[in-house]
Amino acid sequence: MSETAIVFDIQRASLHDGPGIRTTIFLKGCPLKCLWCHNPEAVNPAQQLFFHFDKCMQCGDCVAVCETDVHHLTDGKHTIDFEKCTLCGKCVEACNSNALKIKGKAMSIDEVMHEIMADIDFYKNSGGGMTLSGGEPLLQLTFCIELLKRCREKGVHTCVETSGFISAEQFQKILPWVDIFLFDYKVTGSTEHQKYTGVPNERILENLDVAYQHGIPIILRCIVVPGINDNDLHFMGICDLDAKYPDLKGIEILPYHTMGNNKRTSIGKEETLTDLETVPAEVAGKWVQKLKKLGCEKVSLSR
Ligand code: SF4
Ligand code: SF4
Missing domain, CATH: 3.20.20.70 (Aldolase class I)
Structure with missing residues (x-):
């Protein structure tokens, strides 16, 4: 192979x-x-989640799709619990601002x-x-x-x-x-x-x-x-x-x-x-x- x-x-x-x-x-x-x-x-x-802070519009779509509670929008701030990410890619797909990526392929x-x-x-x-x-x-x-x-x-x-x-x-x-x-x-x-x-x-x-x-x-x-x-x-x-x-x-x-x-x-x-x-x-x-x-x-x- x-x-x-x-x-x-x-x-x-x-x-x-x-x-x-x-x-x-x-x-x-x-x-x-x-x-x-x-x-x-x-x-x-290994692969890892990568977040472009400057592109985020704080729409909350990533919060809605993530099943492991990685994304948090609080007081106008988007914080990320990187440790919890399972690299499922759902938030990357959901984000229309291209603010999220999985680095490494x-x-x-x-x-x-x-x-x-x-x-x-x-x-x-x-x-x-x-x-x-x-x-x-x-x-x-x-x-x-x-x-x-x-x-x-x-x-x-x-x-x-x-x-x-x-x-x-x-x-x-x-x-x-x-x-x-x-x-x-x-x-x-x-x-x-x-x-x-x-x-x-x-x-x-x-x-x-x-x-x-x-x-x-x-x-x-x-x-x-x-x-x-x-x-x-x-x-x-x-x-x-x-x-x-x-x-x-x-x-x-x-x-x-x-x-x-x-x-x-x-x-x-x-x-x-x-x-x-x-x-x-x-x-x-x-x-x-x-x-x-x-x-x-x-x-x-x-x-
Ligand atoms: S890749 Fe999956 S587990 Fe990781 S933050 Fe996005 S939705 Fe959550
Ligand atoms: S989906 Fe994208 S633009 Fe919306 S809050 Fe998440 S990272 Fe920001």
Whole structure:
């Protein structure tokens, strides 16, 4: 039987997830708990209810159909008891404002390939292809390998965006099928890494090394969060990797933004880093200049 995965989004015509025009497949599930996570709906590997607060008209239709008393309209406020949701989907169907969704859908390789192949001409003309993202896509390793193989067969360029937090044995299995990695480098120093992401980084750095030694092109992706890793130690850590791996295809700086917090509320999670705002472009630009001055020539600003 064909493998399936829990997919929480498919973005076509993506320009930010690897070279050219791409279709990005977002898989659910992540072993990290980054404080700044911009896709919090990806962390839980299972399906979950997602509520767009701003779209709700407070009509009460969801309250009427829900058999487990999840929705409450009190004093002009719509509150949700996410824990009680059985994912029956009745409120999603009843809501005419599109305020409710079930995030995550089991999709087969064939179904995902169908989406990917729809844009084959764009890939050919732009040097693009398919990107696997998440969450941590490699948590659903068998599906990933099968999908990457199918892309290869069809001549579709493959990119994997990963935290690198996966066993060495599992990581080896994916290597033959990856044309380029977008590899996260989040925090310098394993203790600090554990503090802000929930996991140490030794295994991540080992996998980065293995991918590089294997000759797979790598773009390093570095989220920078004020007060957490916008410091000299981390910037030097990025420069050290640049020096150690001179054939890196690029180093992208991703400035912190607050979008993740809106989504956390939508799945019933507490907001994090509430004292932080989205990083202004001029501040992010200064980080890039600083890294260049430190000798990191291939650094650039990403979204
Ligand atoms: S999906 Fe079903 S159980 Fe969950 S809130 Fe909606 S109606 Fe209630
Ligand atoms: S059905 Fe939709 S619009 Fe109406 S109260 Fe529920 S979430 Fe809001």
